[in-house]
Structures are given as C-alpha cells and as structure tokens.
Amino acid sequence: MSYYAGIDIGSATTKVALLFEEKIVGHKVAPSGVHCEETARKVLAELCQDLDLEQSVITNITATGYGRRMVKFANSTISEISANVQGAIWYGSQSGQAIRTIINIGGQDSKVIALDDQGVTKNFAMNDKCAAGTGRFLETLCRIMEINITELGVLALQSTVPIRINSTCAVFAESEVVSLLARGKKKADIIAGAHHGIAKRLGRMTKRVGLEDTVFFDGGPALNIGLRKALEDELITDIYVPPEVPQVTTAVGAALIAREQKLFGRHVEEVA
Amino acid sequence: MDKQEKRKRLAKKIQLNLAMTVGEIFDPIDEDTTRPKKMAYFDRIFKTFTQGGEGAVNRKKTQKLIGTYCLFVPEEIIYAAGGQPVRLCAGAYESVEVGEEFLPDSACPMVKSEVGFTTLPVLSFYQQCDLVAIPASCDWKAKMAEIIHDYVPVVMLDMPKVKEGEASRAFWLSEVKRFTKEVEKVTGMRVTRSRLRGAIQMIQKAQVQFRRFHEIRKAEPPVIHGRDALEVLNAYFYDHVESWTAAMATLNDELEERVNNRESVAKPMATRLLITGSPMVFPNWKIPTVIEELGGVMVADEFCTSNRYLHDKVAVDEGLLSDMLHAIADRYLLPSCCPIFSTTIDRRDRLLQLIKDYRAEGVIYHILKGCHPYDVETRIIEKLLQDNGVPMLKIETDYSPQDVEQLRTRIEAFMETLKGQRHKEKS
Ligand code: SF4
Ligand code: SF4
Numbered sequence: 001m002s003y004y005a006g007i008d009i010g011s012a013t014t015k016v017a018l019l020f021e022e023k024i025v026g027h028k029v030a031p032s033g034v035h036c037e038e039t040a041r042k043v044l045a046e047l048c049q050d051l052d053l054e055q056s057v058i059t060n061i062t063a064t065g066y067g068r069r070m071v072k073f074a075n076s077t078i079s080e081i082s083a084n085v086q087g088a089i090w091y092g093s094q095s096g097q098a099i100r101t102i103i104n105i106g107g108q109d110s111k112v113i114a115l116d117d118q119g120v121t122k123n124f125a126m127n128d129k130c131a132a133g134t135g136r137f138l139e140t141l142c143r144i145m146e147i148n149i150t151e152l153g154v155l156a157l158q159s160t161v162p163i164r165i166n167s168t169c170a171v172f173a174e175s176e177v178v179s180l181l182a183r184g185k186k187k188a189d190i191i192a193g194a195h196h197g198i199a200k201r202l203g204r205m206t207k208r209v210g211l212e213d214t215v216f217f218d219g220g221p222a223l224n225i226g227l228r229k230a231l232e233d234e235l236i237t238d239i240y241v242p243p244e245v246p247q248v249t250t251a252v253g254a255a256l257i258a259r260e261q262k263l264f265g266r267h268v269e270e271v272a
Numbered sequence: 273m274d275k276q277e278k279r280k281r282l283a284k285k286i287q288l289n290l291a292m293t294v295g296e297i298f299d300p301i302d303e304d305t306t307r308p309k310k311m312a313y314f315d316r317i318f319k320t321f322t323q324g325g326e327g328a329v330n331r332k333k334t335q336k337l338i339g340t341y342c343l344f345v346p347e348e349i350i351y352a353a354g355g356q357p358v359r360l361c362a363g364a365y366e367s368v369e370v371g372e373e374f375l376p377d378s379a380c381p382m383v384k385s386e387v388g389f390t391t392l393p394v395l396s397f398y399q400q401c402d403l404v405a406i407p408a409s410c411d412w413k414a415k416m417a418e419i420i421h422d423y424v425p426v427v428m429l430d431m432p433k434v435k436e437g438e439a440s441r442a443f444w445l446s447e448v449k450r451f452t453k454e455v456e457k458v459t460g461m462r463v464t465r466s467r468l469r470g471a472i473q474m475i476q477k478a479q480v481q482f483r484r485f486h487e488i489r490k491a492e493p494p495v496i497h498g499r500d501a502l503e504v505l506n507a508y509f510y511d512h513v514e515s516w517t518a519a520m521a522t523l524n525d526e527l528e529e530r531v532n533n534r535e536s537v538a539k540p541m542a543t544r545l546l547i548t549g550s551p552m553v554f555p556n557w558k559i560p561t562v563i564e565e566l567g568g569v570m571v572a573d574e575f576c577t578s579n580r581y582l583h584d585k586v587a588v589d590e591g592l593l594s595d596m597l598h599a600i601a602d603r604y605l606l607p608s609c610c611p612i613f614s615t616t617i618d619r620r621d622r623l624l625q626l627i628k629d630y631r632a633e634g635v636i637y638h639i640l641k642g643c644h645p646y647d648v649e650t651r652i653i654e655k656l657l658q659d660n661g662v663p664m665l666k667i668e669t670d671y672s673p674q675d676v677e678q679l680r681t682r683i684e685a686f687m688e689t690l691k692g693q694r695h696k697e698k699s
Contacts, residue, residue, distance in 0.1 A: 161291045161322055163299075183303070196292070213273075233288065236281045237273065 002059040004262065006254025007040050007074060008083065009067030012107030012135065013220070016043045017251035018051065018058070019259060022090070026051045027248040036067035040074075062258035064250060066108075078257050080250055081113060081124055087253030088216045089119045091242040099240075100212035103202055103231065104250075105219040107135045110202060114209040125205040131170035133201040135221050140170065141194055144177055145187055149224075152195075155188045156226025162192035173197070192226065199230035206235060215239045222246035279392065282370070286394045289366045291322035293555050306537055308530065310523040311500055314507040318554050325395035330512040331356035336459045337397065339404035341386070341413060343576045344429060344604045348586065349452050349597075351471035351513065354461040358397055359509035360404065361577060362386045363553030365671035367394060374419050375412075380642035381671040382551070383412040390420045397510070399424070403458045405451060407431050409612045410645050427454045434614045435605050448601040465593045472589045472596065475582075478513050481520035482582040488527045489571065490629055493536030495527050498547070498570025499560035505578040506554050538569045543687045546627055548574035548653070549638035550646045556671050559638060562680050568687050572630040574623055580609055611645035616652050623653065627662055634690045636683070639668045663690060 001021055008015040009032060017027040028047040033039045040063070048055045063074035064083040071077075084104055092099035102113040109128035116122045131137050142149050156162075163185055167173040173194070180190050206215075217239045221227055223246060232239050242249055273281075298319060301307065320328040331337060336355045340347070350357040365381070367388030374387050389398040407429045408414040417426040429447050432440035452463050461467075485504070489496060504523065508516050529535075545568055547559065552575060560570050573579050584607040588599035609619035626632070635657055639646050650666060657664045665686040669675055 161288070161295055164292045164296045166296075193292070233281070233285050236278055236285060 002259075002262070003053070003057045004255045004258040005044060005058050005061045006083065006251040006256070006258060007044065007061065007063045007065075007068075007071055008080065008248070008251035008254055009036050009040060009063065009065035009071065010106055010108075011066060013247065014039050014043055014065075014067075015248045015251040016040070016047050017248050017255045018047055018053075019252070019255045021259070022256070024252060027245060027251060029245065029247055032067065036070040037072060040067075040071050060258040060262040062254040062261065064254040064257075075258065076261055078254055081111070081121065083253035083257060084111075084218070084250045085113060085115065085119070085121055085253065086256045087249035087251070088113075088218065088242075089115075090252060090256055091249060092214065092216060092240070095240070097214045097240060099214050099216045101206065101209075101215040103206065103215060103217045103239075105133070105135055105198075105202075105217075105221040105227075107220070110134050110205070110219075112202065112205045112209050114212065123209040125209050127201070127205065132167075132173060133198050133205075134170075135219065137170045137173065137194070137198070138221055138224070138227075140174055141177065141191065144174065144181070145191070147187070152191055153223070153225035153227065156192040156195050156224075157229065158188040159186070159192035161189065162196045163189045165190075165193045165197045192230070195224075195227045195230040196234075198227060199234040202231060203234040211235060211237070213237055217241050218246040218249040220247045283392050283394055286366045286370065286388075286392060287324060290364055290394060290555075293364070293366065294319060294322045297555055297557065297561075307500070308496060308523060308526050310519070310526045311503070313519040313523075314500075314504050317507045317510055318503070321395065321555075324393075325397055328395070328510045329356065329358050329397045329400075330510065330515050336402040337400050338455060338458070339398070339401035339424070341405070341416070342407045342409045343580065343608065343610065344407040344409065344431065345405040346448060346451070346600045346604060347513070348468060348471040348475055348600050349448070349463055350455055351474060352463040352467040353452070353455045353459045354467075355402075355455060355459045356512060358401070360386060360389070360398060360401075361509070361551060361553050362389055363556035363671065364389070365556070365673065367392070368671055378642050379412055380410075380550070380640045381556075382553070382640060382643070383416060385671065387416070387419055390423050401425075403427060403454065405429060405454075409610065410643070412642070425458075427451065431612065432605070433612060435608065436615075441602065441605065444605045445598060445601040448597060448604075452597070463593075465596070468593060468596050468600075469589055472586050472600070474513050474517075476585060476589065478508070478517040478520070479582045479585055481517050481524060484524050485520060485527070486572075486579065488524060488531060491531045492631070493534065493540065494538055494542070494544075494569045494571060495530040495535060497537050497560070497564055498545075498573060499557050499564060501570075502552060502557065502560060502573065502575070502578050503554065505581050508581065509553075509577075538564075539567055543568040543690050544571045544631055544633050545569065545636055545687075546572045546574070546623075546630060546632035546634070547636045547638060548623060549636075550640035550643040551575045551577040552638070553577055558673065558676055559636065559667065559669075559679065559683070562676065562683055563636075563687075566680070566684050566687060568683075571632055572626045574609070574619070574626055576610060579626070580622075584608070611649045616649050619649070620653070620656050623656070624660060627660070632662070633694070634663045634665065634686060636686075637664055637666045639666065641668060641670045663693070 004019045006017045014032045061074045063071040068077040110133045111126040113124040114122045338350045338355045339360045347357045362385035368384040370388030371384030417428045586603045
C-alpha cells in the first residue's frame with residue numbers, strides 16, 4: 001500500500017493530485033508561473049504539508065501537461081490526453097458511468113476525446129490554434145465585463161435569447177463584445193451568446209470525433225454552469241462534470257498512471 | 273434519455289438558435305432610424321419567431337388553418353370556405369439539419385427547412401394546420417406529401433408542366449375543384465358564389481396596395497430597401513389579407529410622403545440591383561443584407577415570394593360560381609413565371625420589364641443549391657440579359673451563414689464593375 005502523485009502542468013495552472021492506492025487523498029491547484037518545475041515542487045510540498053505527510057511516502061510521480069518534461073523530479077511523464085482519459089474513467093467508475101466522450105477546456109486549448117467501450121482512445125480533436133474556444137477567452141470576457149469568472153455561469157442563465165457572437169477569432173470577438181456593450185446590450189445576453197459560440201465550436205469538434213454517452217466535461221471552465229448548459233443544449237445530451245474540482249482530473253489520471261507503472265510497468269511514455 | 277426527450281431537446285435547441293438569428297437580424301434594423309416607421313407592423317410578425325411563432329398567424333380560434341406551398345394554391349377558395357391560409361415556404365437555416373434526416377443532401381434548403389419545421393415543433397403554426405396543400409411543382413415538392421403525411425394532413429395538387437393548351441387548363445381546373453372540395457370538408461363551410469366573390473374582392477384590394485407599393489418603389493431616390501420589400505410580402509404569408517391590406521395602405525401613405533420629401537434610404541448614385549431566382553424567405557436575407565450593407569439598393573426582385581406573389585389578378589369577379597373558379601384557376605396558371613413550366617417566355621418578358629421599370633443596372637441570379645428549376649433556366653436568362661446589355665452575377669448558395677464573407681467580396685466586385693460601366697457610359 002502506497003502513495004502516488006500526478007502533476008499536471010498547464011499553461012495557466014499547475015495541478016497536483018495525491019492518491020493512496022486508488023483513493024484521492026488530496027489535490028492542489030496553483031498558477032504555473034514562469035518556473036514550472038519550481039512551482040510543481042512547491043505545490044507538491046505544500047500539499048504534503050497540508051495532509052501532514054512526509055514527501056518520501058510517495059512511491060512514484062508522473063508528470064503530464066505541456067510542461068511535463070520540465071519536471072525533472074518526476075519518475076515518468078505521460079501525454080495529457082492519456083492522463084485525462086485515465087482520470088475521466090476513474091471518476092466515471094466512481095459514479096457508475098461508462099465515459100465515452102471527454103470534453104476538456106483548458107487555459108489555452110480545448111479538446112474532445114472519443115473512447116471505445118473498453119475505455120481506449122478511438123479518436124481525438126484538439127484546438128490549440130485559437131483562443132476562441134478556451135478558458136482564456138472566458139477570462140477576456142470577464143475582463144471586458146468587469147466581472148469575476150465565477151459570476152459568468154449564473155449571469156448566462158439569466159438570458160432568454162443570447163446574442164450571437166459571430167467572430168470565430170478571440171481577438172475579433174473581443175471587439176465585438178466591446179461594441180455590443182457600447183450599444184447597451186445586456187451583459188447576460190452577451191455572456192450567454194459567448195458560451196453559445198464556444199459550445200458550437202466544441203459541438204463541431206465533438207461531432208467530428210463522434211459523440212457517445214456518457215459525456216464527461218472537465219477543465220476549469222467545467223465549473224461554469226452556463227457553459228455546461230450551453231454544451232448540453234448543443235449536444236442534446238446530459239453532461240457529467242466530476243464533483244469537487246474538475247481541473248484536477250488530468251492530474252488524478254497522471255497519479256493513477258504513476259501507480260500502474262509502479263505496479264505493472266505499463267503506460268510509460270518515457271522514464272525521466 | 274429516450275427518443276422523445278431527445279426530440280424535445282432538439283426542438284428547444286432549434287428554437288433558441290432561431291431566436292438568436294431573429295435577434296441578429298432585427299438588432300441593427302431596430303437601430304436604423306432611416307427606415308419607414310410603418311415597417312414595425314410587419315417586424316412584429318417575424319419577431320414572434322423568437323417565441324415559437326405564436327401570434328404570427330392572424331386568425332380567429334375557430335377558423336381552420338390551411339397551409340400552402342408555392343404560388344398555386346388558390347387563397348380565394350380558402351377564404352371563401354372560411355379558412356385562414358398560411359404559406360409555409362421556409363427560409364431558416366436552423367431547421368435545415370432537421371429536414372436532412374428525411375431528405376437527401378442534394379435537396380434544396382427550402383424544402384429541408386420546411387420538412388424540418390413540419391416534423392419538429394419549433395414554429396407552432398406548422399403543426400396547427402388542419403390541412404396542408406402541396407402543389408407538385410418541382411421534384412422536391414412532388415415528394416413532400418409522402419415525407420410529411422405522418423405529421424400533418426396533406427393534399428397534393430397536380431400541376432401541368434406545359435401550361436399552354438386547353439388540356440392543361442382543363443386539368444388544372446379539375447385540380448382546383450378537387451381542392452375546393454377538400455377545403456370544404458375541413459372547414460365544414462361551402463364555397464358559395466357570394467362568398468367566393470367576397471374573397472376575390474378582398475384579395476383584389478390587397479393587390480391594389482401591392483401594385484401601389486411597387487409603383488412607389490420605382491421612385492428615385494429609393495424610399496424603401498429591397499429587404500424591407502421582401503419582408504412586407506413575406507408577412508402576407510401569415511397575416512389575414514384584410515389586416516395586411518390595411519397595414520400596407522398606411523405604409524404606402526408613409527412612403528408617398530417620403531417620395532414627396534425626397535427622403536432616400538440610400539446614398540445618391542447607389543447601385544441599383546434586381547434580384548431573381550430561387551425564392552428568399554425570412555430569415556434568409558443574407559444576400560439583400562449584404563447588398564445594402566455595401567450601399568447598394570435592391571430596387572426590385574422577381575421572386576415567387578415577393579414581387580410575383582400578388583401580381584396576377586383574377587379576371588372575373590362576377591358571374592356563376594363555375595366562371596369564378598375558372599378565372600381563379602387561370603390566375604394561378606397562365607401568367608405564372610415559375611420555372612417549373614416548360615417555357616421561360618413569361619419570365620423573360622417580366623424580367624426585362626422589371627429591369628426597365630426599375631432602371632436596374634445589374635441582375636443577381638440566385639440559385640439555392642439543389643433548386644433545379646432555377647438552375648436549369650440560368651443559361652437562357654444569362655443569354656437574354658447579355659443580349660440586352662445587362663450584367664448578371666450568378667450566386668449559388670444555401671441557408672448557411674458560412675459563405676457570407678465570400679458573397680460580400682463577390683457582390684462588392686460586381687457592384688464596382690457596374691459603377692465602372694456607369695462612368696464609361698457617361699464619358
Ligand atoms: S418558384 Fe415555383 S416551384 Fe419554386 S417555390 Fe416558388 S412557386 Fe414553388
Ligand atoms: S422551386 Fe427550388 S427553391 Fe422552391 S422548393 Fe423547388 S427546388 Fe426548392
């Protein structure tokens with residue numbers, strides 16, 4: 001019986017999850033900052049401190065995310081797609097659901113992963129060229145509107161007819177939103193429109209890879225109830241958002257992979 | 273989630289998307305202060321599309337609703353039988369994807385949109401019809417009854433394709449008579465001589481305002497946009513003919529005042545375009561919107577949903593019931609410019625007349641993808657216009673908003689060449 005850690009270094013935030021065997025004992029999220037490795041080390045140390053654990057009890061560490069190769073103290077690395085899949089399947093099994101589609105919105109990118117009935121990745125699509133379908137666009141929106149990111153979802157739900165945002169590019173969308181505000185349009189309708197636009201994009205990606213129930217939605221923006229509703233409307237299906245912190249599913253997946261690797265020697269992308 | 277629940281949620285999704293489209297169209301229109309004030313009456317009808325079209329159709333609760341397609345179903349008969357007609361030709365991109373479940377890809381977006389609205393509750397009047405009359409005009413329409421008859425009661429009207437000749441006339445008259453019986457069965461009211469005369473006169477009054485409107489549109493500078501002209505005729509789809517006539521009269525009054533005050537909706541020397549081809553139905557206004565955003569004016573159109581709609585009159589409004597039925601049948605057949613018929617003669621004449629009357633500098637020929645009747649006439653019309661020195665731009669598109677920017681580039685270039693020509697003629 002042992003402890004395993006997964007570290008997910010995203011462009012905006014670093015997420016650490018700690019497992020005792022297959023049970024989550026703790027997780028932590030912090031801004032990635034400039035020095036990924038330092039941040040990762042710090043966050044892991046803090047998490048252990050919070051949990052009153054010696055860091056030496058951790059038998060294996062797997063890093064994932066775009067900064068995974070920077071974390072030299074990790075024992076192995078794995079792509080965020082694989083880690084995300086493992087995390088999603090784990091959360092699904094906790095609630096008795098077979099996950100077949102994963103929608104993930106990160107800070108800089110968004111992706112959709114299709115799984116077969118064995119939980120093996122069949123296909124995936126990724127948007128990392130444009131900010132329009134990502135968390136960053138939502139942050140921009142908040143900045144222009146002068147509201148907090150946690151208010152987005154609730155505000156969006158107040159809209160009856162969202163305003164269509166036509167620009168498919170985040171930069172143009174920004175100026176479109178500014179002009180809508182200047183013309184006195186309701187914030188709620190603009191926000192709902194922006195969510196609708198993101199949902200449409202993700203809907204198209206989902207169609208491309210093939211939509212199958214159950215749909216799992218994670219990443220920070222999954223907390224946004226307005227966005228989740230827009231996605232449910234677009235895909236015409238219910239969506240499962242993992243409880244607690246949907247940002248950490250990929251880190252949890254990495255920790256699960258750390259365990260598997262230790263026990264069965266599988267899933268290793270590369271050993272550091 | 274079971275199938276029924278999925279359909280319900282799909283309907284909700286289409287409703288929301290349609291509402292967003294209506295908002296997108298009317299937002300800038302509502303902010304436009306140069307527009308005739310009396311357009312508000314017509315706007316209201318289309319704005320109901322944000323709430324399932326509730327209140328779009330103007331009828332008493334007890335009145336039976338008779339859905340129609342194309343321009344061949346005699347409304348005189350429907351009114352005379354105590355029913356309210358509603359023309360169901362549809363222009364919504366949103367319902368196209370629903371229709372695609374029933375139709376091949378190659379079908380025109382109009383028929384896809386119509387089948388979509390009929391099979392999924394988005395706009396309530398599509399489901400509320402007590403009878404839907406479908407003329408076997410183009411091939412898509414010919415198959416439509418079979419596709420939708422599980423959803424609404426339908427009657428097909430067969431159409432002669434060679435309209436010249438006594439046999440065709442007699443055949444079409446027999447179809448009109450059969451239709452009369454069908455409508456009577458549904459409404460429970462007989463079409464009598466006096467009721468039919470009343471209905472004919474009622475529609476003739478609408479035609480008076482229609483013609484007045486199109487006279488006013490000849491004015492220079494233009495006092496109303498072509499998109500708004502499409503809108504007022506499109507409103508006739510849903511409105512009761514008398515309410516529509518009254519609203520048209522007040523709009524015409526306002527427009528005449530504008531003519532007197534030389535109040536223009538466009539800049540001086542704006543490019544004057546005529547548009548013809550596959551019909552445009554709300555909210556498919558992408559081409560007129562682009563033209564007008566570019567500063568051009570759609571001075572006239574030759575659409576079955578607009579300028580062709582109320583043009584032809586019933587020649588007899590007295591006499592025996594059978595005379596009137598005969599005259600009604602003729603009205604819908606003989607002068608028709610619809611391309612489903614074997615010759616383009618009537619359409620050619622009408623086009624040249626419109627170009628002359630409205631001093632159009634160029635023609636946009638609109639083909640909806642999958643609309644074979646208009647596609648097949650393109651060459652003939654193109655040659656006709658060439659021979660008459662009128663430049664033509666052919667645009668093939670569907671209801672998707674995706675090609676708007678491409679269309680803008682093409683239309684802009686076309687308008688520039690027309691301007692260039694103008695300079696050449698001057699010098
Ligand atoms: S052009 Fe003719 S066939 Fe086509 S929709 Fe109009 S009336 Fe029907
Ligand atoms: S005439 Fe053209 S636009 Fe009208 S239903 Fe037929 S194919 Fe479609």
